[in-house]
Amino acid sequence: xxxxxxxxxxxxxxxxxxxxxxxxxxxxxxxxxxxxxxxxxxxxxxxxxxxxxxxxxxxxxxxxxxxxxxxxxxxxxxxxxxxxxxxxxxxxxxxxxxxxxxxxxxxxxxxxxxxxxxxxxxxxxxxxxxxxxxxxxxxxxxxxxxxxxxxxxxxxxxxxxxxxxxxxxxxxxxxxxxxxxxxxxxxxxxxxxxxxxxxxxxxxxxxxxxxxxxxxxxxxxxxxxxxxxxxxxxxxxxxxxxxxxxxxxxxxxxxxxxxxxxxxxxxxxxxxxxxxxxxxxxxxxxxxxxxxxxxxxxxxxxxxxxxxxxxxxxxxxxxxxxxxxxxxxxxxxxxxxxxxxxxxxxxxxxxxxxxxxxxxxxxxxxxxxxxxxxxxxxxxxxxxxxxxxxxxxxxxxxxx
Numbered sequence: 524x525x526x527x528x529x530x531x532x533x534x535x536x537x538x539x540x541x542x543x544x545x546x547x548x549x550x551x552x553x554x555x556x557x558x559x560x561x562x563x564x565x566x567x568x569x570x571x572x573x574x575x576x577x578x579x580x581x582x583x584x585x586x587x588x589x590x591x592x593x594x595x596x597x598x599x600x601x602x603x604x605x606x607x608x609x610x611x612x613x614x615x616x617x618x619x620x621x622x623x624x625x626x627x628x629x630x631x632x633x634x635x636x637x638x639x640x641x642x643x644x645x646x647x648x649x650x651x652x653x654x655x656x657x658x659x660x661x662x663x664x665x666x667x668x669x670x671x672x673x674x675x676x677x678x679x680x681x682x683x684x685x686x687x688x689x690x691x692x693x694x695x696x697x698x699x700x701x702x703x704x705x706x707x708x709x710x711x712x713x714x715x716x717x718x719x720x721x722x723x724x725x726x727x728x729x730x731x732x733x734x735x736x737x738x739x740x741x742x743x744x745x746x747x748x749x750x751x752x753x754x755x756x757x758x759x760x761x762x763x764x765x766x767x768x769x770x771x772x773x774x775x776x777x778x779x780x781x782x783x784x785x786x787x788x789x790x791x792x793x794x795x796x797x798x799x800x801x802x803x804x805x806x807x808x809x810x811x812x813x814x815x816x817x818x819x820x821x822x823x824x825x826x827x828x829x830x831x832x833x834x835x836x837x838x839x840x841x842x843x844x845x846x847x848x849x850x851x852x853x854x855x856x857x858x859x860x861x862x863x864x865x866x867x868x869x870x871x872x873x874x875x876x877x878x879x880x881x882x883x884x885x886x887x888x889x890x891x892x893x894x895x896x897x898x899x900x901x902x903x904x905x906x907x908x909x910x911x912x913x914x915x916x917x918x919x920x921x922x923x
């Protein structure tokens with residue numbers, strides 16, 4: 524009996540993917556839940572597993588093809604045993620130089636299958652290309668860009684070629700990656716859809732810094748994770764969201780949907796672009812649970828291994844531009860959420876306290892919000908509550 528393998532549901536707003544690599548060939552034996560191919564989406568690369576044991580009898584979608592959700596990928600013959608997967612054969616000594624060089628370099632480096640396919644077709648040596656994907660993976664866009672700008676001139680003009688290549692071109696045209704196109708579309712859609720407004724405040728970080736310095740060694744020794752600033756902000760935001768529920772809501776058709784759970788997205792920068800993994804049920808998590816989850820998700824984000832489930836379902840987002848030195852910015856909403864908090868760099872500034880000028884470690888905070896859902900009073904109150912919790916962190920322990 525032939526079992527059909529289809530493109531699985533890929534997550535919110537993701538309707539298509541590119542077949543990146545087949546791990547099995549026609550006739551190979553497969554086992555239940557064994558990965559048989561990899562799909563590249565706008566956000567992540569994910570493996571498709573076999574739903575039955577047998578032999579791979581037919582591959583419908585070849586590497587490099589774009590497929591929609593639900594499209595047929597392959598068929599498995601349950602009645603066949605199949606052969607064991609064989610390792611790729613080494614190139615023969617007398618093989619032509621150009622195309623085999625591109626093909627041989629693909630398995631030894633991080634190279635997307637779609638990139639290897641184009642490189643083989645165009646006789647491009649992949650060893651000359653610097654990958655821009657996660658961990659330096661060479662993408663199809665990298666190969667196309669190399670073909671556009673990096674192809675060497677004929678040997679007869681070697682000297683001229685060297686001079687030209689050393690000179691920086693006035694313009695460089697680099698195709699957008701699928702992830703970058705998706706980021707651009709979602710941000711522009713958020714601007715076009717929401718009535719977006721930003722309010723600002725500043726917070727004295729002295730109390731959080733002192734508390735962190737006092738307990739960070741004890742915290743790490745007991746919980747096995749470092750005590751960072753982000754857990755304080757997550758906890759402070761949850762407290763404020765409970766009081767101002769419209770910031771934890773979304774517009775759905777002609778209704779406002781209020782969420783009584785707190786899934787906080789933590790924006791993370793990766794080599795492939797910005798992603799927002801979600802820390803779920805923050806209202807039930809301890810400081811150590813939050814810190815460990817942030818570290819786990821951050822590592823998976825940098826490795827390009829985040830799943831769709833780990834990036835969807837957020838109710839509120841925190842973005843920390845301060846790690847790059849940003850002093851102040853206006854974050855764009857992560858639709859369909861109605862609020863996003865922007866953190867910034869901590870800078871010592873002269874502040875007036877009880878008639879005296881004192882030096883304080885200060886941070887600017889920015890809350891961008893959807894004015895269709897959140898009124899100005901609610902937005903300002905939310906930011907004030909976050910400020911109060913951070914300047915008096917005992918409130919977080921006492922749930923005040």
